[in-house]
Amino acid sequence: MVDKVEKIWFDGAFVPWDEANVHVLTHTLHYGLGVFEGIRCYKLANGKSAIFRLSEHVERLFDSAHICTMKLEQTQQQVVDACLESVRINKLEECYLRPLAFLGAGAMGLGSTENKTHLVIVAWKWGAYLGEEGLRQGIRAKVSSFARPGINSVMAKGKVVGHYVNSILAKREVMAAGYQEAIMLDGQGYVSEASGENIFVVKKGIVYTPPMGSAILSGITRDSVVTLCGELGLKLIERTITRDELYTADEIFMCGTAAEITPVREIDDRRIGAGTRGPITERVQKRYFEVVRGDGHPEWRAPV
Numbered sequence: 605m606v607d608k609v610e611k612i613w614f615d616g617a618f619v620p621w622d623e624a625n626v627h628v629l630t631h632t633l634h635y636g637l638g639v640f641e642g643i644r645c646y647k648l649a650n651g652k653s654a655i656f657r658l659s660e661h662v663e664r665l666f667d668s669a670h671i672c673t674m675k676l677e678q679t680q681q682q683v684v685d686a687c688l689e690s691v692r693i694n695k696l697e698e699c700y701l702r703p704l705a706f707l708g709a710g711a712m713g714l715g716s717t718e719n720k721t722h723l724v725i726v727a728w729k730w731g732a733y734l735g736e737e738g739l740r741q742g743i744r745a746k747v748s749s750f751a752r753p754g755i756n757s758v759m760a761k762g763k764v765v766g767h768y769v770n771s772i773l774a775k776r777e778v779m780a781a782g783y784q785e786a787i788m789l790d791g792q793g794y795v796s797e798a799s800g801e802n803i804f805v806v807k808k809g810i811v812y813t814p815p816m817g818s819a820i821l822s823g824i825t826r827d828s829v830v831t832l833c834g835e836l837g838l839k840l841i842e843r844t845i846t847r848d849e850l851y852t853a854d855e856i857f858m859c860g861t862a863a864e865i866t867p868v869r870e871i872d873d874r875r876i877g878a879g880t881r882g883p884i885t886e887r888v889q890k891r892y893f894e895v896v897r898g899d900g901h902p903e904w905r906a907p908v
């Protein structure tokens with residue numbers, strides 16, 4: 605269960621947690637046209653807090669809305685300020701932030717355009733998404749039988765509410781079989797991403813990840829990892845990856861705001877590399893946690 609905080613930002617003002625409610629005819633609840641973000645705020649080594657890559661997340665929220673022909677009533681700056689204020693007002697040092705834009709109640713037709721576009725921002729405490737042990741030892745993943753929808757059927761670059769049916773089906777399928785995370789292939793069978801993370805493969809010292817022009821979300825953690833790999837002197841190549849390349853990789857890790865940098869130790873019952881967090885994964889992970897907690901790249905952190 606999500607730990608309750610005091611206030612939720614709702615269409616421009618803070619309301620008490622228990623009053624942040626909607627009507628059952630909320631359009632997005634029925635049809636899934638809504639857009640959202642997942643953002644983390646970290647406590648820095650100096651004791652202060654900062655939201656990691658806040659402006660990039662807010663920009664993606666507006667891009668997602670634009671892709672979905674939804675018009676947000678706020679400016680990007682107002683949303684940035686509201687995220688910072690959500691952390692302050694709830695006196696949180698570290699938290700996850702969830703801005704969600706959705707179409708409200710009113711008309712019910714698929715084509716209705718008069719429903720109000722609401723925006724909420726909820727903050728709550730959220731630890732390691734795939735577990736502390738997962739961060740250290742790696743997780744067990746399985747390729748799902750659910751493919752990532754093709755780039756001409758859903759708009760993968762948008763973080764769209766309805767797209768997550770596909771992710772949840774994949775996640776539920778593999779969890780029921782005893783695995784922690786689902787990896788999805790695209791319509792052609794190439795490795796796409798995990799249910800809520802981008803994927804990286806290490807082979808003979810080179811780091812590979814599927815290209816932006818494939819059916820993946822443009823992960824902001826992925827972008828941080830690409831930059832940090834460069835700074836660590838690691839060669840990184842964006843190219844299509846096949847399923848069997850996963851099996852024969854030296855190391856694999858997943859990354860996302862919630863999952864951070866999580867090593868993968870097993871896929872489809874095949875051990876990956878040494879079957880634990882690999883040395884390159886460890887370097888990238890260590891550097892990522894240093895940066896989110898205040899060491900380097902100040903432009904990536906919005907002080908609370």
Ligand code: PMP
Binds near residue numbers: 800802824
């Ligand atoms: N892919 C999907 C499908 C996701 O839901 C997420 C989480 N937002 C990611 C990748 C990783 O994106 P980010 O690093 O921006 O959190």
